[in-house]
Amino acid sequence: MSAGKLARIGAVVVMASGSASLACPEDARADDYSELLDILKAKGSLTQGEYKGLLAHHMQHVREAASASRTTQYMPAQRHMAVPTSAHAQMRTAMGQQVQPPGQIDIGGGGMDPDYVLAQAQQAAASAQASAASAESTWLAAQHSMGLGGGLSFVRMEKYQPGKGLTFKAGPVDINLSGFINGFYTYNSPAGGMPVAGGVSTGASGFDSSALRNGLLPAGLILKLSTTQNGIDLAAVMGMYPGIDNAKNGAFNANTGGSPVGLGTAGIDFRQVYVTAGNKKWGTFKIGRDLGIFGGDAILDDATLLSVGSTGSNSAPGNTSLGRIGVGYVYADWIPQISYQSPTIKGFQGTIGILQPLDEFDFSGDDPNGTAYSAGSTQHSSPMIQGKVTYDFKIGGLSARIWASFLTQHQQNLTVSKTTTVSTQLLEENGGIYNMTTSSTADVAVIPGQKHGVTAEAGEIGTKLTYGPAQFVGYYYRGSGLGTTGLFFDGVAANGRKRSSEGYYVQMMYNFTKKFKLVGSYGVSNLYLAPGESNPDLVRRNESEVGAAYYKMTDWLNLVAEYAHTSSAAHGPYKESDNSASGGMILLF
Structure with a gap:
């Protein structure tokens, strides 16, 4: 062949x-x-x-x-x-x-x-x-x-990646569990001074305080379910954030100062409940409760997110400390919203959303005459609107992000609370005469007989730069009717006029090794008087300096040591300041 x-x-x-x-x-x-x-x-x-x-x-x-x-x-x-x-x-x-x-x-x-x-x-x-x-x-x-x-x-686990939680695959659904737990011993020592209305320092308290508490973050357990159906990426997120100290009911719910009394229970803050739908080509829609757009990057880039910062109430700690809230930025808050985030195009990405409108709030309290320092509001005919643009880029070994965002909301039915005190004499059966004082609080329109409204507005800009082991964050905001510390806290004066506010913080971080890093930061929040207003007790300036050391023992466990100095100054002569030292750990998975 x-x-x-x-x-x-x-x-x-x-x-x-x-x-x-x-x-x-x-x-x-x-x-x-x-x-x-x-x-x-x-x-x-x-x-x-x-x-x-x-x-x-x-x-x-x-x-x-x-x-x-x-x-x-x-x-x-x-x-x-x-x-x-x-x-x-x-x-x-x-x-x-x-x-x-x-x-x-x-x-x-x-x-x-x-x-x-x-x-x-x-x-x-x-x-x-x-x-x-x-x-x-x-x-x-x-x-x-x-x-x-x-x-x-059949359910199986994806390969674990530090910092990204535990992911399980159940058929076409990814189930991700992530979270963190922290605890700190914090010693706060007031440096003296007089109380400042709306100040965040504890300097005028007169007593040192020790606390076992959470830092700026409480604990957190976050569940995320994600899948793709008909070419649409879907996700459902639920985040539960419990604290370790006793909770106390108040205006700020789980974030109100705590109750260090026996038989108490910890607070549970269900901050996140939202769904997303979209894809990389068309962008993503979100509906539910999540971190606000305005101020979101400021708090997420704040190094005190993993530590304590300014303590707030340390003698009766609540779910969280202040970190840099009120001493560098206004708290973004967790707000019901419908938002849209565009796809990333050449490093640019935009976000726009309508959010649940929030009331103007009298955070500073009452003046000596019993009249509130600030007006409140109860009516909103339109939602709050927030938007943001970010730009991410690299030049050689430099990685950078620049962002800018805005906020606007119409506040209606502005009112001022006024406390009326009445003294009477009571004659008891035995002939004794005693004085009794009663008080009542009523809301009155800031302009009698009229409903009055204002439009609050704010803008911000920030940058985060990373080069090798070094990182820098710079941030600035300015608002009218925005207030200070929290959204719309003390944003409108008792006469119905808007107060201007501004603030900033700068932060440097250096990683000496893969495990050890040092952080230093300085921040200020200013609140200015409204036209025609005279309130010498009202806060003019909150500021703080923070230095912290972080040691990463494992992929999960970080040890933290921190020092913070916080001060508050009024428009008049009053000032107060305090010093705090904290040590503890935070575990992230």
């Missing part, structure tokens, strides 16, 4: 077998099935154990097919041997040469019977086909058990 014909028959054998070489059947070679297993393992769709089991099962069939081919092809050496053959067992001439009768092979030099070689090729092809069918059956069974073929009974 010619060499060309033998080559063609050999090619048929190799292509038909698809899993083993006839020349060296004991050597397993890569095929489409094993390559598929490799791809699925690399993508995380198969565990190491599943991969090994499926591959071993497949290779067993490959070896069995190769062994059968080898046993038939390499028979004991003899001049003539009988083999199964087809029905056309006749003497014939092929390519001008006499060949053996059907079923006979001349090993000694008479050439190979092409019918015999073809039969061996067909047998090897049949064996390979049987192996492929068996492997396909095994793979389909594995698909079903993993939920890839319609079954949803």
Whole structure:
């Protein structure tokens, strides 16, 4: 037989077998099935154990097919041997040469019977086909058990990445659990002074205080469910944020100062409940309760997020400390909203949203005459609107983000609370006379007989720069009717006129090693008097300096030591300041 014909028959054998070489059947070679297993393992769709089991099962069939081919092809050496053959067992001439009768092979030099070689090729092809069918059956069974073929009974865990929580896959749904827990011992020492209405310093309290408390973050447990349906990326997020100290009901709910009295219970702050829908091409919509757009980057980039900062009430700590809230930025807050975030285009991304309108709030309290320092509001005919633009870029080893955002909201039905005090004398049966004082509070319109409203407005700009082990954050805001510390706290004077406010903070961080870093920051929040207003007791300036050291013991655990100095100054002569030292740890997973 010619060499060309033998080559063609050999090619048929190799292509038909698809899993083993006839020349060296004991050597397993890569095929489409094993390559598929490799791809699925690399993508995380198969565990190491599943991969090994499926591959071993497949290779067993490959070896069995190769062994059968080898046993038939390499028979004991003899001049003539009988083999199964087809029905056309006749003497014939092929390519001008006499060949053996059907079923006979001349090993000694008479050439190979092409019918015999073809039969061996067909047998090897049949064996390979049987192996492929068996492997396909095994793979389909594995698909079903993993939920890839319609079954949803198999749940497995994605490879863990520090800082990104624990992710489980249940069929087409990703389930992510993340969170943090922290605790600090904080010692606060007042440096003296007189109380400032709306100030955040504890300097005028007169007593040192010790507390075991949360820092700026409470604890947190965040559940996120995500999937893709009809080309739309969907996610549902629920975030629960409990504190470690006793809760106390008040205007700020779980964030009100705590109650250090026996038999108390900790507060639970369900800050996040929202859904998102969209994709990278068209952007993403969000509806629910989440961190506000205005001021969001300012607090997320604040290093005191992982420590304590300004303590606020340290003698009766609530869910959180202040960090830099009120001493560098206004708290973004967690607000019901419907927002849209655009896709990122050449580093630019925009966000716009309508949010639940919030009341103007008299945070500073009453003046000596019993009249509130600031007006409040109770009516809103339109939502709050917030928007933001960010730009991310890199230049060499420098990574940078620049952002700018705005806020606007119409405040209606402005009122001022006034406390009326009445003294009376009571005559008891035994003839004793005692004085009794009663008081009542009433809300009156800031302009008698009229409903009065204002439009609060604010803007901010900030940047975050990272170069090697160094990081810098700079931030500035300015508002009219915005107030200070919290959104719309003391934003409108008792005469119904808006107060202007502004603030900023700068922060430097340096990572000396992969585990150890130092942070220093300075921030200020200013509140200015409204036209026609004279309130010497009202806060003019809150400021603080913070220095902290962080040591990363593990991927989860960080040790923190911090010092903070906080001061408040009124529009008149009153000032107060305090110093605090904190040490503790925060675990993030």
